[in-house]
Amino acid sequence: xxxxxxxPGPLSVPEGAIVSLNCTYSNSAFQYxxxxxxxxxxxxxxxxxxxxxxxxxxxxxxxxxxxxxxxxSLFIRDSQPSDSAxxxxxxxxxxxxxxxxxxxxxxxxxxxxx
Amino acid sequence: xxGVTQTPRYLIKTRGQQVTLSCxxxxxxxxxxxxxxxxGQGLQFLFEYFSETQRNKGNFPGRFSGRQFSNxxxxxxxxxxxxxDSALYLCASSPGxxxxxxxxxxxxxxxxxxx
Numbered sequence: 344x345x346x347x348x349x350x351p352g353p354l355s356v357p358e359g360a361i362v363s364l365n366c367t368y369s370n371s372a373f374q375y376x377x378x379x380x381x382x383x384x385x386x387x388x389x390x391x392x393x394x395x396x397x398x399x400x401x402x403x404x405x406x407x408x409x410x411x412x413x414x415x416s417l418f419i420r421d422s423q424p425s426d427s428a429x430x431x432x433x434x435x436x437x438x439x440x441x442x443x444x445x446x447x448x449x450x451x452x453x454x455x456x457x
Numbered sequence: 458x459x460g461v462t463q464t465p466r467y468l469i470k471t472r473g474q475q476v477t478l479s480c481x482x483x484x485x486x487x488x489x490x491x492x493x494x495x496x497g498q499g500l501q502f503l504f505e506y507f508s509e510t511q512r513n514k515g516n517f518p519g520r521f522s523g524r525q526f527s528n529x530x531x532x533x534x535x536x537x538x539x540x541x542d543s544a545l546y547l548c549a550s551s552p553g554x555x556x557x558x559x560x561x562x563x564x565x566x567x568x569x570x571x572x
Contacts, residue, residue, distance in 0.1 A: 385566075386564050387547070392560070438513045442488065444513055447499055
């Protein structure tokens, strides 16, 4: 079983729809939870990160973490064609060396159709 | 502030050759991490360098190595290339403060194709 599981999609939605992206994880040591967005031929860019269970909102984006179920979600409201990208969940735990190593899901490819 | 830069952006090599990729972190960042991204395995952590020392290492064979210079620039090297090494290699920089979470900023990556 992989430490982080993410449905690869692809996911296709009409413009204006609410998008829900999800990841599950198995490692209880994960402390920080992130969502990255990656456009084609670009590096990932951080959308949101959180370290506690509950919801965190930033504009049209809401990140949700449920540590008891080991489940995280990203919701995108009023989706736009510019949101078309691959969305990667990532989780971080402290290594023995004191740094934080990221473990990624495989990414979900999202297309928002005008 | 300039972002993370990686050179070259594209590279084609043949099996058995070796390759060196370069990464310049954001000014002031002391930590550089390297990742391999493939369609089958996704993004996988290779190693992290901080103040010229490898601080963390993923599960990759010894053919993958790296180093960091005093100006925080980093290079990674892959020796005896295999077809399966074809991937997007991403570099990420962060302030690197020990013990707390530091946001990682990614470069655009180097696309390596092994023929």
